[in-house]
Amino acid sequence: MAKDTRERIVTVARDLVHGASLAQVSTEDVCKAAGVHKGSLYHFFPSKNALGAAILDRNWDLMNAVLQEAFADDVGPLARIDRFVDSFAELLAGMRQRMGATPGCPLGGLAAEMAGYGDDARTQVTRILAGWTRYFTAAINEAKDRGEIDPGVDAGEAAMRLLAHLQGHALMAKAYDDPEALRRAKPGLRMLLGAGPAGG
Amino acid sequence: MAKDTRERIVTVARDLVHGASLAQVSTEDVCKAAGVHKGSLYHFFPSKNALGAAILDRNWDLMNAVLQEAFADDVGPLARIDRFVDSFAELLAGMRQRMGATPGCPLGGLAAEMAGYGDDARTQVTRILAGWTRYFTAAINEAKDRGEIDPGVDAGEAAMRLLAHLQGHALMAKAYDDPEALRRAKPGLRMLLGAGPAGG
DNA sequence: CCGACAGTTGACCGATCAGTCAACTTTCCC
DNA sequence: GGGAAAGTTGACTGATCGGTCAACTGTCGG
Numbered sequence: 001m002a003k004d005t006r007e008r009i010v011t012v013a014r015d016l017v018h019g020a021s022l023a024q025v026s027t028e029d030v031c032k033a034a035g036v037h038k039g040s041l042y043h044f045f046p047s048k049n050a051l052g053a054a055i056l057d058r059n060w061d062l063m064n065a066v067l068q069e070a071f072a073d074d075v076g077p078l079a080r081i082d083r084f085v086d087s088f089a090e091l092l093a094g095m096r097q098r099m100g101a102t103p104g105c106p107l108g109g110l111a112a113e114m115a116g117y118g119d120d121a122r123t124q125v126t127r128i129l130a131g132w133t134r135y136f137t138a139a140i141n142e143a144k145d146r147g148e149i150d151p152g153v154d155a156g157e158a159a160m161r162l163l164a165h166l167q168g169h170a171l172m173a174k175a176y177d178d179p180e181a182l183r184r185a186k187p188g189l190r191m192l193l194g195a196g197p198a199g200g
Numbered sequence: 201m202a203k204d205t206r207e208r209i210v211t212v213a214r215d216l217v218h219g220a221s222l223a224q225v226s227t228e229d230v231c232k233a234a235g236v237h238k239g240s241l242y243h244f245f246p247s248k249n250a251l252g253a254a255i256l257d258r259n260w261d262l263m264n265a266v267l268q269e270a271f272a273d274d275v276g277p278l279a280r281i282d283r284f285v286d287s288f289a290e291l292l293a294g295m296r297q298r299m300g301a302t303p304g305c306p307l308g309g310l311a312a313e314m315a316g317y318g319d320d321a322r323t324q325v326t327r328i329l330a331g332w333t334r335y336f337t338a339a340i341n342e343a344k345d346r347g348e349i350d351p352g353v354d355a356g357e358a359a360m361r362l363l364a365h366l367q368g369h370a371l372m373a374k375a376y377d378d379p380e381a382l383r384r385a386k387p388g389l390r391m392l393l394g395a396g397p398a399g400g
Numbered sequence: 401c402c403g404a405c406a407g408t409t410g411a412c413c414g415a416t417c418a419g420t421c422a423a424c425t426t427t428c429c430c
Numbered sequence: 431g432g433g434a435a436a437g438t439t440g441a442c443t444g445a446t447c448g449g450t451c452a453a454c455t456g457t458c459g460g
Contacts, residue, residue: 226416226417226418227417227418227419228416228417228418238418238419238420239420239421242418242419242420247418247419248417248418248419
């Protein structure tokens with residue numbers, strides 16, 4: 001029952017927080033939704049911020065799974081990026097249906113909130129961002145090797161640009177309550193790589 | 201005294217909120233900082249969210265002033281965009297010095313928070329975003345006329361891409377506690393316009 | 401069967417919060 | 431100067447919040 005309860009708390013809290021923010025969700029909300037009592041929550045987490053950190057890690061695990069699937073090498077590197085954007089957009093669309101409103105990026109949104117909670121949280125955020133860019137960097141390097149994009153581009157810098165671009169579009173998706181806004185990031189991503197507008 | 205007090209409340213609240221979030225700042229904090237009492241605050245604002253809306257409007261006013269100055273036509277359209285990024289970065293740097301940490305975009309951050317507060321707030325956010333893109337759209341059209349960028353690009357779509365790109369980089373600036381991260385958006389903006397890397 | 405310990409309970413606390421209110425003061429216009 | 435309206439005061443409320451705690455339960459090794 002041990003790991004099970006902890007798992008359930010994080011899962012439930014994740015769902016609640018993703019629809020709003022960490023600050024808007026109380027520990028009591030989480031407990032009620034998870035069918036646990038306050039003491040149990042604080043048995044596993046020393047503080048609410050620690051729960052927030054666990055949620056952020058969990059969100060990264062989920063995003064990481066999406067990334068791994070999208071970046072599988074059964075298609076070319078540029079197509080993988082497109083595939084990831086589609087998966088991301090579908091993820092947002094599904095959440096919109098479940099919650100009635102389009103949330104922002106599960107990582108970016110919570111990250112922005114927690115980055116203001118001190119350096120520890122900010123370090124966690126940058127660690128996650130680094131993990132995310134790694135997928136882009138690898139794909140970009142492969143695209144360079146294949147001659148699909150200019151070999152002169154710095155893969156790391158380009159990857160950061162792609163990530164920032166995606167985060168910005170995720171914000172638009174939230175602001176316009178429209179998951180499709182994220183998909184509109186695709187042509188921009190191509191431009192940022194100096195690659196042709198289609199096929200890859 | 202009337203308008204003066206209201207003004208002071210919004211100004212002070214803006215500073216407090218920008219360093220954190222609306223949720224993290226209490227009405228008491230605002231009152232204390234403004235040297236007013238609760239009743240006065242609620243004399244001018246029907247609710248805390250209404251104060252948030254006023255702050256958002258104020259932030260837009262300030263950003264609008266920065267935009268107007270940066271987009272003055274004493275230089276070419278592409279140079280105006282660069283100039284705006286520089287002004288934006290300096291704005292963040294100044295706030296970092298005053299508050300000890302790099303805040304995100306004054307508009308984007310608060311917008312993301314308030315977009316989850318209902319459709320009214322979301323409408324306000326989209327209105328502001330539209331005002332922002334207008335500057336980009338005009339500059340892009342002028343650049344097209346001058347033959348500095350491909351005349352085939354849709355100015356509106358391109359403007360949206362630029363804005364999203366900037367928002368993403370503002371998030372990075374916050375996450376890495378480094379205002380210079382925003383400046384790194386510049387080459388990406390050029391790529392998104394299909395323009396040469398320098399001079400314009 | 402026992403003792404230890406992880407997990408669970410639920411009442412409880414002190415603090416804080418958004419928002420209220422009736423009384424007071426100032427301003428301004430007739 | 432008088433009276434109404436606008437602005438201000440400061441105490442107050444009811445709710446909520448993060449977090450605590452001592453006692454209880456189940457489990458598992460010896």
